[in-house]
Amino acid sequence: MTTDQHLLRQLSDASVSVELETEDMTLNIGPQHPSTHGVLRIVAKIDGERAHDIKPTLGYMHRGYEKLAEVRNYPQITTLINRIDWTSGYANEIPFLVAVEKLMDLEVPERAQYIRLILTEMARIASHLMFMGSFPLELGATTPIMYATRDRERVLDLIEGVTGGRFHPNFNRIGGVKPAAGAGSTMRKQSQDLPAGFFEETRRAMDGVRHSCDQIEDLINTNEIIVARTRNVGVMTPELAVAYGMSGPNLRATGVKFDLRKVEDYLPYEGIDFEIPVGTVGDSWDRWNVRLQEIRQSARIIGQAIDKVPSGPLQAKVPKVIKVPKGETYVRAENPKGEMGYYIVSDGGQGPYRVRIRAASFSNLSVLPVVLEGALVPDIIAIMGSLDFVLGDVDK
Amino acid sequence: MTGFITDVMANFWAGLGIKLALIAFIVPTSALVFGILEIKISAHMQDRIGPYFVGAWGWIQLMADGLKFFQKEDIVPTDADAPVFKLAPVLVLMSAMAIFVVIPWGPGLVFGDLELGVFYALALSSLATVGIIAAGWSSANKYSLIGGLRAAGQLIAYELPLVLSVVGPVILAGTMSLSGIVEAQVVFGVPYIVVQFIPFVVFMIAALAELSRLPFDMPIAESELVMGYFTEYTGFRFLFFFLAEYAAMFGMMLFAATLFLGGYWAPGIPESMMPFVGPVVLLTKAGLLVFVAIWFRWTWPRLREDQLQSLAWRWLIPIALLNIAVTATLKVIL
Numbered sequence: 029m030t031t032d033q034h035l036l037r038q039l040s041d042a043s044v045s046v047e048l049e050t051e052d053m054t055l056n057i058g059p060q061h062p063s064t065h066g067v068l069r070i071v072a073k074i075d076g077e078r079a080h081d082i083k084p085t086l087g088y089m090h091r092g093y094e095k096l097a098e099v100r101n102y103p104q105i106t107t108l109i110n111r112i113d114w115t116s117g118y119a120n121e122i123p124f125l126v127a128v129e130k131l132m133d134l135e136v137p138e139r140a141q142y143i144r145l146i147l148t149e150m151a152r153i154a155s156h157l158m159f160m161g162s163f164p165l166e167l168g169a170t171t172p173i174m175y176a177t178r179d180r181e182r183v184l185d186l187i188e189g190v191t192g193g194r195f196h197p198n199f200n201r202i203g204g205v206k207p208a209a210g211a212g213s214t215m216r217k218q219s220q221d222l223p224a225g226f227f228e229e230t231r232r233a234m235d236g237v238r239h240s241c242d243q244i245e246d247l248i249n250t251n252e253i254i255v256a257r258t259r260n261v262g263v264m265t266p267e268l269a270v271a272y273g274m275s276g277p278n279l280r281a282t283g284v285k286f287d288l289r290k291v292e293d294y295l296p297y298e299g300i301d302f303e304i305p306v307g308t309v310g311d312s313w314d315r316w317n318v319r320l321q322e323i324r325q326s327a328r329i330i331g332q333a334i335d336k337v338p339s340g341p342l343q344a345k346v347p348k349v350i351k352v353p354k355g356e357t358y359v360r361a362e363n364p365k366g367e368m369g370y371y372i373v374s375d376g377g378q379g380p381y382r383v384r385i386r387a388a389s390f391s392n393l394s395v396l397p398v399v400l401e402g403a404l405v406p407d408i409i410a411i412m413g414s415l416d417f418v419l420g421d422v423d424k
Numbered sequence: 425m426t427g428f429i430t431d432v433m434a435n436f437w438a439g440l441g442i443k444l445a446l447i448a449f450i451v452p453t454s455a456l457v458f459g460i461l462e463i464k465i466s467a468h469m470q471d472r473i474g475p476y477f478v479g480a481w482g483w484i485q486l487m488a489d490g491l492k493f494f495q496k497e498d499i500v501p502t503d504a505d506a507p508v509f510k511l512a513p514v515l516v517l518m519s520a521m522a523i524f525v526v527i528p529w530g531p532g533l534v535f536g537d538l539e540l541g542v543f544y545a546l547a548l549s550s551l552a553t554v555g556i557i558a559a560g561w562s563s564a565n566k567y568s569l570i571g572g573l574r575a576a577g578q579l580i581a582y583e584l585p586l587v588l589s590v591v592g593p594v595i596l597a598g599t600m601s602l603s604g605i606v607e608a609q610v611v612f613g614v615p616y617i618v619v620q621f622i623p624f625v626v627f628m629i630a631a632l633a634e635l636s637r638l639p640f641d642m643p644i645a646e647s648e649l650v651m652g653y654f655t656e657y658t659g660f661r662f663l664f665f666f667l668a669e670y671a672a673m674f675g676m677m678l679f680a681a682t683l684f685l686g687g688y689w690a691p692g693i694p695e696s697m698m699p700f701v702g703p704v705v706l707l708t709k710a711g712l713l714v715f716v717a718i719w720f721r722w723t724w725p726r727l728r729e730d731q732l733q734s735l736a737w738r739w740l741i742p743i744a745l746l747n748i749a750v751t752a753t754l755k756v757i758l
Contacts, residue, residue, distance in 0.1 A: 168646075168647060168724075253725050407728070409648050
């Protein structure tokens with residue numbers, strides 16, 4: 029430190045000590061920090077361990093997907109949007125594809141719709157299982173993430189079997205789904221759409237997922253330290269959650285029973301019987317439990333969907349060169365992280381005129397300055413972890 | 425043969441040299457052994473394989489890691505308080521090594537049988553915290569500083585139950601010499617854990633906090649403070665902290681085994697065999713306790729600093745005080 033810097037620091041200290049107060053320390057968390065799930069930066073003033081004036085700084089991972097989408101044609105964009113929320117790449121594709129199909133007035137074959145539904149729920153299980161590992165890691169428990177990633181493989185293997193990709197399947201096509209990996213271009217043959225034995229494998233995997241949930245409940249939910257670290261930590265009222273546009277499990281943890289799968293018709297959920305798990309207090313403990321129950325519900329949904337999958341084609345008739353008629357629409361879907369929506373404006377060309385991406389994590393994260401106010405440093409990490417955001421989803 | 429050893433040890437300088445060499449051998453060896461045990465046990469607990477390329481089953485992985493540290497650049501941050509920054513790891517390692525001096529490995533097999541052995545061990549083990557605070561303060565890093573301050577808070581909260589829980593065996597034995605305590609347990613017939621189980625639990629909890637092991641590793645807290653007080657350390661100085669962590673854990677568990685588990689003594693071993701079997705017995709007991717510490721680390725999350733303070737002040741200290749009262753009363757009555 030040079031003498032000038034030293035002098036300046038002493039002067040600033042002196043001005044504070046006039047008021048007989050100690051200066052709060054500015055703590056910079058991120059963009060490179062073990063617990064920020066990527067490159068989130070948080071600047072907090074801390075007095076001892078208590079933080080106030082929290083300022084999240086975003087944009088370190090901005091990849092400009094909205095702008096990139098404008099210079100690509102529709103089939104190319106699915107590659108991009110896979111990478112928005114990389115923990116559930118498959119689920120990202122759905123609302124975009126549904127929006128485009130809506131603009132083109134395409135009727136997607138039912139079989140394709142059910143395959144989409146099954147894979148979306150698998151993506152939800154994968155994403156939530158990742159949370160089941162990463163959240164205890166933030167609380168200092170290093171073992172659950174190993175168990176969770178191991179159990180997640182069950183689902184990822186199945187997704188890989190159908191789509192050929194584990195994280196970024198890029199499996200949907202406008203008007204349906206792609207014939208499964210290695211199936212060539214003949215879409216009509218039944219034997220070439222889903223891998224042989226897929227349904228039996230899936231049923232077995234869902235039993236495995238239920239077993240994982242039991243194990244998580246047994247090992248983690250009964251742990252006193254986990255309970256002590258999460259109960260009444262980061263409490264959010266339903267009003268606050270709604271005011272900040274929160275969605276998904278974070279919203280439901282506050283007790284608001286709102287699930288787009290019950291409200292919208294982007295996938296054939298109406299014939300399927302499932303519950304919406306909700307919390308009561310809106311603390312980190314509730315957010316954890318809501319996600320845990322959602323894994324069970326997703327397994328239940330997949331079990332029912334398998335029974336309902338009809339036979340038939342995988343794709344609607346679409347022209348070779350896809351042109352979307354002039355118009356605009358907004359389609360939203362219940363993604364693992366919350367509400368994800370695409371507002372597409374088409375000027376009749378091969379690519380969109382403008383795409384606006386409504387990412388769940390961005391809105392969920394906007395509540396941080398409120399919910400972190402007055403929290404302790406360990407709780408900052410715990411609360412951020414419990415909100416389960418992904419920086420790709422925040423910065424787009 | 426025995427006479428020759430006694431003669432050599434009687435020479436002050438030769439004896440001191442041998443003792444120093446032995447301690448200098450025990451500390452890195454214990455760190456290597458328990459380090460690789462921790463890696464292997466954690467891998468087993470986490471459904472992983474762990475290292476298995478380096479040497480048979482990966483047993484010399486940590487040797488390779490240790491050699492790696494020699495190659496690393498020794499960085500002292502520009503803003504750091506250089507003398508303190510360099511002194512801190514030495515202090516921590518020194519405190520970890522010092523506890524080995526008073527541990528009796530067999531009848532007469534002790535580096536220095538101090539009259540106040542218990543007192544010495546407790547005092548020296550808290551010296552590590554001075555090094556930790558120095559490291560946190562001198563690193564010129566806010567995370568290090570918070571880690572150092574947390575260690576200071578932990579020291580104040582945990583030194584008391586640690587000391588108070590040790591008072592029970594000391595009252596029973598009537599001496600503060602560790603050899604004396606082991607001999608008292610031989611006379612007593614059973615290890616003190618049988619009659620002093622609650623203070624043993626208090627001691628173990630406090631020892632884990634003192635060692636900054638999970639669930640009390642707040643001074644390090646990877647997910648919050650990156651690496652806590654030794655975030656800024658690299659290369660050889662980092663290795664010092666690493667060695668100190670395992671050596672201190674081993675030392676503390678040897679101390680616990682001596683106080684509560686009967687030390688080198690095990691029932692049924694004839695007196696003449698004790699000098700040879702004693703070290704093995706003690707090592708087994710301490711190894712079991714180290715395993716418990718490793719087990720905790722990989723199965724439990726971390727407490728918050730305020731929860732730890734409330735645990736210490738509201739539960740451990742009253743329990744330990746109550747135990748002293750009960751033990752002292754019973755000692756007088758019986």
